[in-house]
Amino acid sequence: NADVMQNPRHLVRRRGQEARLRCSPMKGHSHVYWYRQLPEEGLKFMVYLQKENIIDESGMPKERFSAEFPKEGPSILRIQQVVRGDSAAYFCASSPLGSGANTGELFFGEGSRLTVL
Amino acid sequence: KQEVTQIPAALSVPEGENLVLNCSFTDSAIYNLQWFRQDPGKGLTSLLLIQSSQREQTSGRLNASLDKSSGRSTLYIAASQPGDSATYLCAVKAGANNLFFGTGTRLTVIP
Numbered sequence: 001n002a003d004v005m006q007n008p009r010h011l012v013r014r015r016g017q018e019a020r021l022r023c024s025p026m027k028g029h030s031h032v033y034w035y036r037q038l039p040e041e042g043l044k045f046m047v048y049l050q051k052e053n054i055i056d057e058s059g060m061p062k063e064r065f066s067a068e069f070p071k072e073g074p075s076i077l078r079i080q081q082v083v084r085g086d087s088a089a090y091f092c093a094s095s096p097l098g099s100g101a102n103t104g105e106l107f108f109g110e111g112s113r114l115t116v117l
Numbered sequence: 118k119q120e121v122t123q124i125p126a127a128l129s130v131p132e133g134e135n136l137v138l139n140c141s142f143t144d145s146a147i148y149n150l151q152w153f154r155q156d157p158g159k160g161l162t163s164l165l166l167i168q169s170s171q172r173e174q175t176s177g178r179l180n181a182s183l184d185k186s187s188g189r190s191t192l193y194i195a196a197s198q199p200g201d202s203a204t205y206l207c208a209v210k211a212g213a214n215n216l217f218f219g220t221g222t223r224l225t226v227i228p
Contacts, residue, residue, distance in 0.1 A: 004160075035218075042121070042218040043161075043206070056215075091160060105151065106216060110160035 003027070004109035005074075006092050012115045013082050021112040022074040025094030032075040033093040033106060034060075034067060043091060049075055082116045089113045119144045119211040123219035130197055131227050138192040138222045140207030145185050152181050152192050153206040155221070161206065165192070197226045 005024040013019050025032050034046040045059040049069035060067065064082075069075040079086055090113075093106040120143045130136050140150070149168045153161040165174045165181040167190070173182040180193040194201060204221040211217055 006160075033216075035216075040220075042220040043208075043216075044218075045215045048215075059215075093161075105149075105163060105166050107163065108153070108161040113158075 004092060004094050004107050006090075006109035006112050008112060009110065010113050010115070012117060014117050015083055016081050019079040019082050019086070019114055019116075021077040021079075021090050021092075021114070023077070023092030023094075023109060024074040025092075026096075026107055029094035029096050029107075031095045032069050033095070034075075034077050035091045035093065035108075037089040037091060037111070039088070046077070046090075079114070082114070084116050087114055087116045119147075119209060119217040121207060121209055121217050121219040123205075123207055123222050125222060126220070127223040127225075129225040129227060132197060132199060134197050134226075135193070135195050136197055136224070138194070138205050138207075138224070140190040140192070140219055142188045142190075142209045142211075142217070144211055145188050146211065147185065148210040150181075150183055150190050151208045151210070151216070152179075152190075153208065155204045155206055157204075164205075194224075197224075199226045199228050202226050 003026045032049045035043040037043045047060045047067045048056040064080045066078045089111045091111045093108045122141045124139045151166045152164045155161050167174050167183040178195040183190045202225050204223045206221045207219045208216040
């Protein structure tokens with residue numbers, strides 16, 4: 001869904017560098033989810049954020065990965081000291097409803113494809 | 118832990134055929150099930166969302182069914198077209214903050 005904006009679409013980093021991926025949710029949505037898709041694998045949940053709050057980060061590696069969704073501006077997924085295994089497509093999704101409602105539909109962006117050399 | 122399986126992994130059909138894609142999940146305690154389409158190098162486009170209380174949803178040539186008790190969903194595509202070629206993903210919402218995805222069925226419709 002083009003209304004969930006992710007950038008950059010493609011990012012190349014060398015091992016040890018930092019990667020920053022940005023996501024602007026659909027207008028009116030205040031809930032953001034990050035998913036990772038490794039080659040030949042399904043999408044895996046990483047983190048769920050509301051404005052200024054991390055609600056659930058159970059799917060995010062404990063080290064090197066962090067996410068934020070500030071009051072102003074896009075959500076950012078940050079990967080420090082990247083390794084080759086971080087190469088993947090990272091997708092952002094947004095929802096107008098709190099996931100406590102359970103039934104909300106998620107709308108996905110076109111993804112950011114990270115390649116670590 | 119919820120596991121979602123999609124069979125077949127790949128499917129090729131001639132244009133005009135009707136086809137069925139299958140999705141199964143291990144835990145029937147779900148809130149909804151969503152079918153997505155993913156084109157190569159692109160994001161996910163939502164096709165159909167079925168709430169747990171519903172049995173099916175239809176949109177144009179697409180019909181999705183849900184049998185929660187048996188842990189199954191099907192996506193039926195009528196009169197397939199080459200433009201339908203893509204990977205189709207099934208995802209179940211089984212927790213407040215999580216969608217569990219299958220690995221998808223790669224569909225090729227041959228003109």
